[in-house]
Amino acid sequence: MSEAAGDVAVITGAASGIGEATARLLAGRGWRVVLADVQAGRLDELAGEIGPAARPLRVDVAREADVAAAADLAVEAFGRLDLMFANAGVFGAYGPIHTADIAAVDATWAVDLRGVFLSMKHAARVMRPRQRGVIVATTSPAAVVGGVGNHAYSAAKAGILGLMRSVAGELRPHGIRVNAVMPGPTATPMNADLALGDATAMDRAIELLQARTDGKRPVFADDIAEAVAFLAGPAAEMITAHTLVVDGGFTAVPGDSRWTKGEHASGGAIFEAGRRAS
Template identity: 50%
Template sequence: MNGRLPGRVAVITGGASGIGEGTVRRFHAEGAKVVIADVQEAAGRALARELGADTVFVRTDVTREDEVAAAVDTAVDRFGRLDVMFNNAGIMGALGPIDRTRLDDADVTVAVNLRGVLCGMKHAARVMKPRRSGVIVSTSSPAALIGGVGAHVYSAVKAGVIGLSNSVAAELRPYGIRVNTIVPGAVVSAMTAEILADGAGDIDGAERALSRSAFMDRPLRPADVAAGVLYLASDDAAFVTGVVLPVDAGMTGAGGTSPFASGRYGEPAAMLGPRAAAGS
């Protein structure tokens, strides 16, 4: 069988759209069997029908532990095992100034973006530990690492995903289970379309909006993030655990514009300070 995940079985939460859908498609193309776990029934069922018998949709609200457990159990019952758990489901959640934050909104944000990841890890570990193998990948955000690029509660829970992942990586390493975090930049998706364009369905609008601020020659797309998740899930990353992998065109690691290599400094120069004066 061809591909980098031949015969592997994955559960992907939030798998009906955006990064999740892109990863479902890439995993399927690489030989994996995939459980699409999402609350978006129409989109999830349509994707499963399109991809065929090696893909199944399970309606999954990640704030409900029983539904996350059912998605994992479906992987085992339908395909015989679970090799990869991708905790990807997420919402932007609570917005607005900190002094006017609605705590009910904050509670939902935490429930989806952090508690949902915890549930995914718990039930993945439940079936992976006896087999002493597996991979868990969870989606964080640049907002976890730098201020001013995400909503307050979203930033906090995405930072929590990194802390949780690294802690669980230390526990599960002796069982041969690797646990890592993916950090996508702003990606062309329904979520960014809702924020930056004319609603969740305006993907072209999101593409245009993100093109104006892209760090590279085009905006980030779900397939780009899926490639990073694929690496972490594959045997190529056999000794990679407890890491945070940014797929963000350098937003978190090289966010500046290199001011001393352009403009008036476009030609080689030097500022040598008092040493130059003393030698003259």
């Protein structure tokens, strides 16, 4: 049992991928978890596998009553809420900006940004009386790198960063920390579906992701789960309004430096008007 044994988390998007990995990791370390997702059947299976420490609840994060019910279930079933992991998201509307289907864009934002807003609202509602708690939201490199995601998804994930900092500023005096985790290209059913049209083709998806990272392994859902557990734990007590990037360098280091290899491997310098020194 860890230092966090007995702590309580609500995890949205818990039925698969990063949410499922986080639920399993936390439960294995003594947490109690409310599993929130629209995939009710899969939630029941997962809750059965985790055992008495899990409570499944069908939740559409775009519906405020559903999100409120998840926070309330944590308190009713387990006595409190220590972590809200606002993880649910969809890839959503894609296509050129000049032909955008605004209904599809609105539906994307309803899940990817409104859902996070509602998760933060109702986490704060039940955490403030105890003057403690942690909120973590899942963003994406699409928030800071153009061309990585579709327009609606990119806007929502960027919005999460601004929302996270704003809410962190409000809740810091109440002992509540608010952070984000930014996964790089991760081996999840959603990414398998995007790449291959088959959410179950995980082995092939891992091969594709590995090929895109020069043979290095891709990010796995367990990597993100560990990051969330860290942000929720006592070692991160002084971390708030922060985005923890877990992407193997995808965002900040998109390629190797040409200035350290090949003809440049022996070192040297380039100055004005093409003057060189070695």
